[in-house]
């Protein structure tokens with residue numbers, strides 16, 4: 001499947017006629033080696049003890065408890081203080097759970113967006129980077145370092161790293177008079193930090209995915225202004241990239257969906273190139289993303305139940321970054337804490353997802369001499 005064209009953004013649409021109904025449009029373009037070398041991670045941001053992006057999330061974060069409020073404050077204050085120009089909204093809902101009787105438990109999804117300044121409501125398409133910030137109620141004191149404190153911290157890192165590049169890109173496009181109207185010109189990024197992913201008692205269709213189910217339903221029925229390019233916020237999601245259970249050593253993440261395998265291949269290529277350039281710190285037995293060459297007849301229908309379900313069932317293209325097997329001896333146990341993380345793997349994921357995001361946004365255009 002041809003999937004990319006080297007194109008000045010705004011001048012060429014690269015059309016991907018994916019199988020059946022899905023038609024995605026992107027300007028995905030590889031970054032040069034030099035640009036990959038510039039993608040760095042500050043170790044302090046992922047220190048498990050002090051400050052930064054990760055440590056404040058290494059607490060129990062059960063919906064309806066003070067830990068939930070502390071996590072929300074960390075996420076909100078990050079954007080308020082470090083990325084004040086990003087558009088921040090909370091999408092709220094309540095639900096009863098099998099563990100909490102008739103009490104309405106509050107769930108709040110944080111939506112952080114940056115889009116080109118010329119886009120009107122309903123015009124931008126969003127690369128949508130997603131993780132859940134809640135933690136599982138049992139066992140008592142469960143931290144959920146991989147599940148999903150680390151993925152949340154990685155997404156904060158990505159947002160901050162790409163921010164100035166996005167601004168430069170938009171400024172240059174304005175200077176060139178490229179004021180939108182095509183899919184590659186109107187690309188934005190939104191970070192979804194979802195609440196209530198975990199079951200309170202045992203995973204069922206109603207005891208799980210509280211935040212994601214509420215958000216997908218709301219976005220399916222919220223109408224953008226008449227004549228908008230995209231009728232609903234759901235349609236504005238160009239790709240739903242979901243990170244989960246990341247941060248332990250030696251993860252292997254399969255390619256789950258044939259329709260988005262081209263994006264998986266893009267990220268796998270980023271990993272391979274960064275490894276070959278000596279830019280990654282971890283030394284796993286095999287790649288994090290080992291299935292770039294997976295044949296079309298090898299995709300099964302079985303995915304993993306996670307926050308993408310309410311979106312993918314509504315037709316949203318999804319790239320699911322979750323290891324198989326889940327972290328052995330860690331998943332849903334008290335071992336899923338800061339001490340069981342592999343810091344090199346955590347930082348490598350941050351670099352890989354950052355580079356993928358920059359390729360998605362075709363940021364190589366910012367470095368014409370390279």
Ligand SMILES: [Zn+2]
Nearest residue numbers: 136147198332
């Ligand atoms: Zn979990």
